[in-house]
Amino acid sequence: MITIIDYKAGNLTSVKLAFESIGLKVKITDRADEILYAEKIVFPGVGAAKSAMENLKSLNILDAIKKVIADGVPFFGICIGMQLLFESSEENGGTECTGILPGGVKKFKTSDKFCKIPQMGWNTVKIIKSHPIFDGIQDNSEFYFVHSFYPSCSEKKYIIGQTEYADTVFSSVAGKGNLIATQFHPERSGRIGLKLLENFSRWNGK
């Protein structure tokens, strides 16, 4: 069973459908007690950092999230769900985030008028450190990205994958123990994305 946290940051349909298409049962919840008893957790999301953080607080689920991560439950952050794991984001004039991963989230800047922001589309992920979620997935495979802000992990040991956009190499995949997070959307990344989700579903967090 995959538990998807719904903190009112975007639409969860495609994440749910992607897991169901590989034969997994999915539960969507916004309740702390259900998060605390989950076997495997997915923390997705699109939208702005500030309102996402506010939602986590008003739903009273931030402590539950921190606890399951500390307890070793396999936990997967996607897109905004990755960004919120860092210390802070430049979005919305500076937003304090959860600080579970070291580093911050920054805005893409470019002087190239043809380099569009948001980055929207398929880009390659260079695997920096092997990880069970990349089992059977080739290095430099392409995944689907949509974002204007990028995670910058300040401790190299937690960087699992990197991607280049707007003259910046950023941490597109970060991991720490039972925690894994991707800036791209595996649920929108075709067969290779489904493979990554399947790998997560088999991973015991170690």
Added chain:
Amino acid sequence: MLTKRIIPCLDVRDRKVTKGVRFQNNIDLGDPIEMAVSYSDGGCDELVFYDITASAEGRGIDIDMVRDVAKAVHIPFAVGGGIKNIEDMRQVLLAGAEKVSVNSLAVSNPNIIAEGARLFGSQCIVLGMDPVKADDKQKFPSGYEITTQGFRTRTGMDALEWARRAEGLGVGEIVVNSVDTDGTQRGFEINLTRMIAENVGIPVVASGGGGTCGHLIDVFNDGKADAAIIASMIHTGRFTIKQIKDELVAAGIAIRKKW
């Protein structure tokens, strides 16, 4: 490196994919779900579905079809045609579409863009525009006028001015569908595509006229498009997505190679 996207366009009428030239003489091509799976498995990067008769017939979008597509393919897809209000947008997105595309609706009610972007995020809201060449340089400084209702109505709006305004209102992407080249397979309208791409900060998708791999190479290299919509060249079976991608890679264009 971010790759250029190849986006098959499926015009749907009564749950069948259809293709015409400038919205006329349509012939049925097949089942939308089967075609979506086939193109996705074949390596396309995204899909777009237009419900081409929903607007004209005043029907709503076929939500069951959107749901079936979302279950069958796991790449991004957009849905357009027949979106009448915010509630329609919500239904389409909740059914599993990544994006909704508005065209005539945005012209008659530009605020729908701002409202959609606020509620669902800019990345979900695509502006489709159908510009036609216009000679009156005083009225249309860009040289193109926006048409709506499947090219039937001229709006008196300048294409570039509209693109910039829509960007300001919060669209996440603009599909530039040239009326003059639509369905002709004689090449994209390069100057128009480049002009829009140069003047907005969001991704621009070229549409209308793609018939050969050379046309795609031109619209990426010279037109500066971030993505291109194709229809006839693949619907007829003249090209597979793989053949197209191989040619583009050989021409040095950044293209997604593994799927």
